[in-house]
Amino acid sequence: MRLLIKLFNILTDPDTKFDLFAAYPRFKLLIYNQRLHFIWRGFLLFILLTLILVGIYGPQDPEYNCILYLCWGLWWPAVLFSLLFVGRVWCGVCPFPIPGRFLQSWHISLGMTVPKLLIKYSTPIAVIFFMIIVWVEESTGMKDNPKATAYLILIIFSGALFCSLIFTKQAWCQYFCPLGKIMGIGSSISWLEFRPNHKKCRQCTTFTCRDGVDNKTGCPVSLGAIRVTNNLECHVCGRCMQLCPHDSPQLNIRFPLNEVIIRKGKFITCTLMIPFLIGSHFARFLDHDVLSIMDHIEKSCMHDWVCQMGLYAIPLALGFAVVYMIISLGDLVFGVYDDELLGSFSPMVPVFLPLAFAGEIVSRMNYTIANSPDFLPTIGRQFGWETLTHLSFTVPVWFYPIYGITIMFVAELAGLYILEKFVEVDFGGLIAEWRYRIIQISFFLLFAIYLLIMSTGWDISFLNILFIFQDSPLS
Ligand code: SF4
Ligand code: SF4
Ligand code: SF4
Incomplete structure (x- = not known):
């Protein structure tokens, strides 16, 4: 009840925060207890290695291998x-860096610091890595x-291991992990933040x-609670809580949009990520549901994956270019x-951020929901458990439009809220009314286009205006 009241207070007064550690000491133990982290990570490492082995040596028919789902x-x-609610808590228990950390504790590592040049280009490297993953994922099936x-899991795993053999600490996580970069973006609009208590740090x-x-x-x-000023890099692993003599770290519930408003979207890893995400959503939704791009590409390429990647790069690059142009025009109008x-x-990057992230979640959820009926039957077929094969x-x-529209609508409101704060508070008096209105209308239009493209996958003809472009009519 107290939590609900606090949440309500935060919604009505976005500047308030609520320290969860102070209110719920038992909850604090969950993050503080490093043994618990160790057990979780050990368990997840076991799962991860099992998945890799089952993926490589198990049946290759998707209907007989549950690793895919x-x-x-x-x-x-x-x-x-989870990023929206608990920030990068996943990174606190992620098993990828564990083997490397073990090797480092046995002094099997060169222990070098990451060269400045690599640090400088680490963000573009990680972002390009992420783009390649989406590109390969979509174009090669x-x-x-x-x-x-x-x-793919093995590559990320090897990256973490390789970096730990060369560099100190979790350099992979800090600079190069492609998953970490998108997690940083998502957690910058999270309800939770891990921060130091600066009063205590002063002493x-x-x-x-x-x-x-x-x-x-x-x-x-290499952060330490004292240097955590945003949600981009901290893994909420709780290690510094054990090291701090003044009990400074705290975990606050906050208003989720404050971080991007205060930081104006700066440091959200790379401004290229937002147009890439939105552009790739356009390509993904249109591909699967309207133009069947991949079907045509597969036929033309005779299932040669290099050719498929080459051809799929066209819609991906087009989507990116269009959204990049929209963002640049928006910036120009904002002035x-x-x-x-x-x-x-x-200024348009933080405004577009919630929409980009919401699109990513909806796109991923579509796969989850669409393939959920066959999950248990797949396990049944894989392991010969007859009963499960019938549990479809x-x-x-x-159901698809319900969560699709809801998530995108909340993101649209969030973008409009950020825009309003910029215009009325942060740059109050600097932005002419007509500029504000043009951006608002354009943002609504983008939202409408998003929904229009998204609706093509819903299989509901009265919502699906683009069905006329589809190869086969809706059932
Ligand atoms: S940054 Fe990447 S490898 Fe590191 S903990 Fe997070 S997800 Fe795992
Ligand atoms: S050790 Fe504790 S008190 Fe000292 S700087 Fe770090 S968080 Fe602050
Ligand atoms: S600042 Fe603390 S909680 Fe965050 S990653 Fe570093 S040790 Fe973990």
């Missing part, structure tokens, strides 16, 4: 969804290929949260690109 239908959408899915002389003490190593991503404290920025069900067609 576990990865693409459950794990990844669940992680994306990876989601139907257990071996390819297992190799600190040791900074053990960052550097560690005696034989206890400090923050795995203010500089902030006293933060320097130059793109039908997802009603109205």
Whole structure:
């Protein structure tokens, strides 16, 4: 009840925060207890290795291998969804860095610091890595290929291991992990934030949260609670809580849009990620539901995946270019690109961020929902459990628009709220009314286009205006 009242207070007064650790000490133990983290990570590492083995050596028929749904239908959408509520808590228990951390604790590592040049380009490297994953995933049918899915997990796993052998701490997580980059974007609009209590930090002389003490190593991503000012990099692993002599770290419930408003979307890993996400959604929705791009590409390429990737790059690049242009035009109309404290920025990036992330969640959920009826039967077929093979069900067609429209509508409101705060508070008096209205109308139009394209997958003819472009008429 107290939590609900606090949530209501936060919604009515977005500047208030609620310290969960102070209110629920038992909850604090969940993050503080490193043994618990260790058990979770060990368990997840076991699952991960099992998935890799089942993906590579198990049946390659998608109807006989449950790894596909576990990865693409459950794990990844669940992680994306969780970011909105608990930030990067997944990273606190993620098994990818564990083997490397073990090797480092046995001094099997060169222990170098990451060169400045690599740090400088680490964000574009990670973002390009993420783009390649989406590109390969969509153009080669990876989601139907257990071996390819297992190799993708193995590549990320190897990246984390390789970096730990060369560099100190979790350099992979800090600089190069493609999943970490999109998680940083998602968690910047999260309800939770892990932060230090600056009053307590003022009396600190040791900074053990960052550097560690005696034989206890400090923050795995070289932050330490003292340097956490946003949700982009902190893994909420709780390590610094054990190292802090003043009990400074706290976990606050906050108004989720404040971070992008205050930071004007700066540091959200890379401004290229937002147009890429939205552009790739357009390509994804149109591909599967209207133009059947992949079917045509597969036929033309005779299932040669290099050719498929080459041809699929066209809609992907077009989607990116169109959204990039819309964002640039929006910035031009807005007319203010500089902030006293933060320097130059793109005002449309934070405005578009909730929509981009919502589109990603809906796109992933579509796969989850559409393939859910066959999950248990697939396990049944794979392991010879006859009873499970009959446990299928039908997802009603109205379910897709319900969550699709709801999620996108909330994101649209969030974008409009950010825009309003920029116009009326942060740059009050600097933006002419007509500029504000043009951006608002354009933002509504983009929302309408999003829904229009999305609706083509709903199989409900009166909602699906684009059906005239489809190869086969709706049933
Ligand atoms: S950054 Fe990547 S590898 Fe590191 S903990 Fe997060 S998801 Fe795992
Ligand atoms: S979080 Fe703790 S260890 Fe870190 S600077 Fe603040 S008081 Fe010191
Ligand atoms: S600041 Fe570092 S040690 Fe503390 S919770 Fe975040 S990632 Fe973990």
